[in-house]
Amino acid sequence: MITLYDYELSGNCYKLRLLMSFLGIDHKTVPVDFYPGREHKSEWFLKLNPLGQLPVIDDDGLILRDAQAILVYLASKYDPSGTWYPRDNPALLGEISQWLAFADGITGTASAARLHDALFYDFDIEAARAGAHRLFRILDEHLWFGEQEGRGWICSAAHPTIADIACFPYIMLSEEGGIPRQDYPAIRRWCDRVKRIKGFVVMSGVFPAGPARAAA
Amino acid sequence: MTKCTDPVVLDLWHPIGAIAEAVPGIAQQTVLLEERISFEVGTDGSPIVWRSRPDMQRADQITAAERLPAKNAYGYVWTSLGAPPAELFPIPEYAEPDRRRLNAATFGVNVSAPRAIENFLDMGHFPYVHTDILGAEPHTEVKEYDVEISVDRDEILATRCRFFQPMASTASDGGADVDYVYRVPHPYCSVLYKSSPVDESRRDVIAIFLQPVDQEHVRAHMLLCVLDENSEDKVIKRFQQTIFGQDKPILENQVPKRLPLDPRAETPIRADKSAIAYRRWLSQKGVTYGVIPAAA
Numbered sequence: 462m463i464t465l466y467d468y469e470l471s472g473n474c475y476k477l478r479l480l481m482s483f484l485g486i487d488h489k490t491v492p493v494d495f496y497p498g499r500e501h502k503s504e505w506f507l508k509l510n511p512l513g514q515l516p517v518i519d520d521d522g523l524i525l526r527d528a529q530a531i532l533v534y535l536a537s538k539y540d541p542s543g544t545w546y547p548r549d550n551p552a553l554l555g556e557i558s559q560w561l562a563f564a565d566g567i568t569g570t571a572s573a574a575r576l577h578d579a580l581f582y583d584f585d586i587e588a589a590r591a592g593a594h595r596l597f598r599i600l601d602e603h604l605w606f607g608e609q610e611g612r613g614w615i616c617s618a619a620h621p622t623i624a625d626i627a628c629f630p631y632i633m634l635s636e637e638g639g640i641p642r643q644d645y646p647a648i649r650r651w652c653d654r655v656k657r658i659k660g661f662v663v664m665s666g667v668f669p670a671g672p673a674r675a676a677a
Numbered sequence: 678m679t680k681c682t683d684p685v686v687l688d689l690w691h692p693i694g695a696i697a698e699a700v701p702g703i704a705q706q707t708v709l710l711e712e713r714i715s716f717e718v719g720t721d722g723s724p725i726v727w728r729s730r731p732d733m734q735r736a737d738q739i740t741a742a743e744r745l746p747a748k749n750a751y752g753y754v755w756t757s758l759g760a761p762p763a764e765l766f767p768i769p770e771y772a773e774p775d776r777r778r779l780n781a782a783t784f785g786v787n788v789s790a791p792r793a794i795e796n797f798l799d800m801g802h803f804p805y806v807h808t809d810i811l812g813a814e815p816h817t818e819v820k821e822y823d824v825e826i827s828v829d830r831d832e833i834l835a836t837r838c839r840f841f842q843p844m845a846s847t848a849s850d851g852g853a854d855v856d857y858v859y860r861v862p863h864p865y866c867s868v869l870y871k872s873s874p875v876d877e878s879r880r881d882v883i884a885i886f887l888q889p890v891d892q893e894h895v896r897a898h899m900l901l902c903v904l905d906e907n908s909e910d911k912v913i914k915r916f917q918q919t920i921f922g923q924d925k926p927i928l929e930n931q932v933p934k935r936l937p938l939d940p941r942a943e944t945p946i947r948a949d950k951s952a953i954a955y956r957r958w959l960s961q962k963g964v965t966y967g968v969i970p971a972a973a
Binding site: 468469470477492493494496497498500576579580581636637639664666668 | 690695698780782783784785786787804906909910914915918919920921922923925926929930
């Protein structure tokens with residue numbers, strides 16, 4: 462069985478909980494006291510991941526770190542529908558990789574701002590917020606043009622991919638870093654679509670979609 | 678924003694950091710009431726606190742005259758920018774040797790301290806915000822409870838609170854009607870007692886101690902003082918952090934950020950009885966920091 466080394470308030474850990482819930486993958490959780498215990502910097506954890514970062518999974522002896530890398534692995538191995546990471550579609554795989562890297566940029570800005578405000582990390586808060594707004598503006602435009610073409614997801618497919626999962630958590634949690642989303646209506650509509658995917662689960666700080674139904 | 682001029686708030690003890698997370702000999706900096714404060718905890722647990730200055734980096738450089746009042750209580754360093762009372766409010770359960778005593782976390786929250794206290798006192802949000810943990814539909818009713826402002830102890834006491842909780846704590850094995858008692862013994866601190874799933878004659882104690890960074894930002898320190906022989910520390914902390922992480926966006930979206938004390942400013946319902954008493958108590962004390970005082 463898959464073991465997830467997990468911290469409840471981590472958006473990067475939540476990415477994996479989300480995908481495993483969408484795919485119905487059973488797993489075991491080992492809580493890591495990221496804060497205030499800094500257990501991700503402890504000796505035992507550094508043996509698992511010398512970078513001292515969450516999340517990490519152990520799948521039958523295969524140890525992987527990095528949320529995006531683990532999304533690729535889990536979707537490749539455990540998604541019988543083959544839609545979350547379509548291995549037979551090179552153009553789509555290229556797009557997905559592009560947005561996985563973009564998600565890392567969201568982590569470096571929006572998540573950093575949240576760590577600064579909530580957990581007192583010594584980051585340049587103005588730079589983090591400005592960087593997040595720049596990325597949100599780019600994504601909002603991309604999603605808006607997609608909507609005009611009848612596309613609801615980040616990549617050019619009729620279904621969500623792991624790119625949607627990778628970008629979702631730290632956008633949803635952005636207000637905790639002082640980054641409001643009211644100027645990004647297409648992002649807000651896309652967030653609601655993600656919340657309506659069958660199998661969606663919340664984390665602390667993310668609420669389920671309201672009872673209104675998405676337009677058919 | 679100007680620095681705090683509220684004499685009531687200046688004279689209070691305020692929490693500024695968890696003892697367990699302090700490294701002896703290493704000074705830490707924080708902000709209290711818009712002032713930069715440094716503190717260091719000795720190997721014996723005794724804290725030294727001073728107003729930060731570039732030429733004062735270590736506790737051994739600080740003369741007695743430069744030290745702020747300091748206390749080690751309930752696992753935290755407390756200080757004051759005014760003339761604090763000799764004693765902090767009592768939590769006798771903290772001394773019981775079989776309890777687990779932990780700082781669940783200290784989180785920065787974009788909210789005023791009084792708004793955070795009100796949310797802590799509110800049971801009505803349990804089923805909606807802490808779904809399947811502290812509440813669940815259709816068990817949404819806040820049943821009648823009692824509230825008094827104790828003149829002797831100068832604190833608010835809410836008793837006979839009962840709520841159905843699917844998972845009241847890490848030691849729970851299913852849903853149960855849980856008894857609550859709330860105390861507000863300090864304008865920015867509240868102590869909650871709830872039925873212990875492991876011993877029906879005793880109660881778990883969960884306290885929230887708010888450090889006012891300014892009028893609209895706090896550092897929320899969460900003390901757990903619970904009966905649980907089995908769960909690891911990090912599992913107990915995780916439970917409480919999960920709950921607090923659910924409250925956080927609600928707290929940060931409160932408008933206005935400061936708590937209005939005018940009884941006509943917001944419309945309470947019966948379930949808000951403890952909040953009404955809290956607002957009245959703050960008014961009676963003359964607290965002005967973190968609130969919108971009622972017009973005279």
